[in-house]
Amino acid sequence: QLYLQESGPGLVKPSETLSLTCTVSGGSISSGSLYWGWIRQPPGKGLEYIGSIYYSGDAYYNPSLKSRVTISVDTSKNQFSLKLRSVTAADAAVYYCARLNFWSGYYVDSWGQGTLLTVSS
Amino acid sequence: QSALTQPASVSGSPGQSITISCTGTSSDIGVYNYVSWYQQHPGKAPKLMIFGVSNRPSGVSNRFSGSKSGNTASLTISGLQTEDEADYYCSSYTTTTTLVFGGGTKLTVL
Numbered sequence: 136q137l138y139l140q141e142s143g144p145g146l147v148k149p150s151e152t153l154s155l156t157c158t159v160s161g162g163s164i165s166s167g168s169l170y171w172g173w174i175r176q177p178p179g180k181g182l183e184y185i186g187s188i189y190y191s192g193d194a195y196y197n198p199s200l201k202s203r204v205t206i207s208v209d210t211s212k213n214q215f216s217l218k219l220r221s222v223t224a225a226d227a228a229v230y231y232c233a234r235l236n237f238w239s240g241y242y243v244d245s246w247g248q249g250t251l252l253t254v255s256s
Numbered sequence: 257q258s259a260l261t262q263p264a265s266v267s268g269s270p271g272q273s274i275t276i277s278c279t280g281t282s283s284d285i286g287v288y289n290y291v292s293w294y295q296q297h298p299g300k301a302p303k304l305m306i307f308g309v310s311n312r313p314s315g316v317s318n319r320f321s322g323s324k325s326g327n328t329a330s331l332t333i334s335g336l337q338t339e340d341e342a343d344y345y346c347s348s349y350t351t352t353t354t355l356v357f358g359g360g361t362k363l364t365v366l
Contacts, residue, residue, distance in 0.1 A: 182294075187355070197257065
């Protein structure tokens, strides 16, 4: 059974950098046809794709966030991470880490429980 | 990238069928058969219901089905049950090698 767990601070000050890590257990992050990504959901709103990464390090980002986002992977720890720079109140959301499957489509087949980010000074 | 377009809400009575539409463009739904659908209950993470336009993951009821025509995909739920009441999101792969979601549809089972 695959399990994804987000970790990181729940409170970040405006203009600072959000750093989150997702630890994967029950499966290898180096498996083929699988990407690992971040998706967020502001309170009461819809889902927004942030970006995703292959175990080789190839990363893809939402064009609207690309200038502020970096996603990295550490295969030795079976983890991947998100950095979002210059956060504002608009970045307040539940952040989910996820597994994206590229077999017969491109879809999220496993989600973390989500972690709530508050942006406040 | 612009979000896919879904109706804000739909409703139906137990036992009935409903369909949720998801409209994209020739840069996403129109060019790939990579549409997926997710169910989200309040306070929970989304759950995959359909992938590759019309495929159901193991464990998902066959009351859920998906289709696509041109730039529009659809999710149909037949034999509505009270536990189907949730938010539903569509998504598609895009020509910029990213994923785009719809704005979400709230399903109310009356």
